[in-house]
Amino acid sequence: MKYNPELRIKELGIILPAAPKPVGVYKPVLIVDNLLYVSGHGPFKSDGTLITGRVGADLDLEEGKLAARQVGLAMLASIKVHIGDLNKIKRIIKVLGMVNSVPGFDKHPAVINGFSELMAELFGDENGIGVRSAVGMMLPSNIAVEVEAVFELNH
Amino acid sequence: MKYNPELRIKELGIILPAAPKPVGVYKPVLIVDNLLYVSGHGPFKSDGTLITGRVGADLDLEEGKLAARQVGLAMLASIKVHIGDLNKIKRIIKVLGMVNSVPGFDKHPAVINGFSELMAELFGDENGIGVRSAVGMMLPSNIAVEVEAVFELNH
Amino acid sequence: MKYNPELRIKELGIILPAAPKPVGVYKPVLIVDNLLYVSGHGPFKSDGTLITGRVGADLDLEEGKLAARQVGLAMLASIKVHIGDLNKIKRIIKVLGMVNSVPGFDKHPAVINGFSELMAELFGDENGIGVRSAVGMMLPSNIAVEVEAVFELNH
Numbered sequence: 001m002k003y004n005p006e007l008r009i010k011e012l013g014i015i016l017p018a019a020p021k022p023v024g025v026y027k028p029v030l031i032v033d034n035l036l037y038v039s040g041h042g043p044f045k046s047d048g049t050l051i052t053g054r055v056g057a058d059l060d061l062e063e064g065k066l067a068a069r070q071v072g073l074a075m076l077a078s079i080k081v082h083i084g085d086l087n088k089i090k091r092i093i094k095v096l097g098m099v100n101s102v103p104g105f106d107k108h109p110a111v112i113n114g115f116s117e118l119m120a121e122l123f124g125d126e127n128g129i130g131v132r133s134a135v136g137m138m139l140p141s142n143i144a145v146e147v148e149a150v151f152e153l154n155h
Numbered sequence: 156m157k158y159n160p161e162l163r164i165k166e167l168g169i170i171l172p173a174a175p176k177p178v179g180v181y182k183p184v185l186i187v188d189n190l191l192y193v194s195g196h197g198p199f200k201s202d203g204t205l206i207t208g209r210v211g212a213d214l215d216l217e218e219g220k221l222a223a224r225q226v227g228l229a230m231l232a233s234i235k236v237h238i239g240d241l242n243k244i245k246r247i248i249k250v251l252g253m254v255n256s257v258p259g260f261d262k263h264p265a266v267i268n269g270f271s272e273l274m275a276e277l278f279g280d281e282n283g284i285g286v287r288s289a290v291g292m293m294l295p296s297n298i299a300v301e302v303e304a305v306f307e308l309n310h
Numbered sequence: 311m312k313y314n315p316e317l318r319i320k321e322l323g324i325i326l327p328a329a330p331k332p333v334g335v336y337k338p339v340l341i342v343d344n345l346l347y348v349s350g351h352g353p354f355k356s357d358g359t360l361i362t363g364r365v366g367a368d369l370d371l372e373e374g375k376l377a378a379r380q381v382g383l384a385m386l387a388s389i390k391v392h393i394g395d396l397n398k399i400k401r402i403i404k405v406l407g408m409v410n411s412v413p414g415f416d417k418h419p420a421v422i423n424g425f426s427e428l429m430a431e432l433f434g435d436e437n438g439i440g441v442r443s444a445v446g447m448m449l450p451s452n453i454a455v456e457v458e459a460v461f462e463l464n465h
Binding site for chain 1: 333334335336337338339340342347348349350406408447448449450451452456458
């Protein structure tokens, strides 16, 4: 079955948030040849606010995972503004999943699965799953999760 | 107007520091096809010392931003040693900006703007601004800021 | 002298651990054109357990460096499963070395040298050394070191 992320988004009743405006000197998305690079994105909700707090203290694992899913939706919104049609994406290549966590919290991969499961739902297991690191950092504006990624476009 | 970073550096009276020597088993710069990869660079000053301290505790935002600018100058020095002429650079693709920060500090993007504004000054807004993540970590030798980047070269 | 990592592994009596199974929604290895991307890998030992603890508190520098070497072995195991023969690798391009460290510890590059020296031993100084960042983070499952990397394959 040919994947069709635009149709899949409609089928699942997913509403993308507005594409976030850069909060610094960077571009949200940039294309080099057939690779699409995406800046670190935060968990923007449909009302424009961000999910904040440190996972393992202010947020539990399940809330962190939902934040990671919301990062994915915000990222897709940015990409859609840039290329017009998500069906132009061939596959996801690389993900750096950054969790705002406290020392002692050690389930970063389970948090970032919220992002990765969304991509697999929309693009399929073959094209929606890439290489990944999922680790803990300190994040700007105290956002719960930030993800940067590289996608490949169809030729 | 065609950008000319070598001329712009002269016009602005910018003096690049000496290209930093690797402090481990890595190359400062490596080229694959038309992409130039740069190792994480620290804020080397012209006297060869590094700007150290955690932003939000030992350094304030403005000092952190100056450290990020100094990282950019050190990185350009490394690239210039490697390719001879900064005008061979077409554009900046991707930046990972790492701030040595304390929990509670949340203005990493404003710090890394010190690096990004330098690149925009020298290469212009179109080519000097790429995708970016700006986050908080623990950094080697207690340096204030570290940045790794990928540039595209002219064909 | 032409490098031959498969032969070198035998000469040095190195035993690769079993390729680690993904602990989340990601692929261990993914190839795009002639680049091979590798997910963040942990320090898997031959008995399948991980080296855990924070460097600078639970582990000293030398133990951290050994953990980084073990990450390299686990990564090569993953790559070998994926491409069959490590001699297909042309060179290492880029390394992100992540050390599970405590504030105050500042020797991340010396820790990650454990990974980088292994690659240089197997692939030679020209092809086994790429660009690198070596920094401190919080890591999943409290592993001591995690490394993600990009390699170039022979055409």
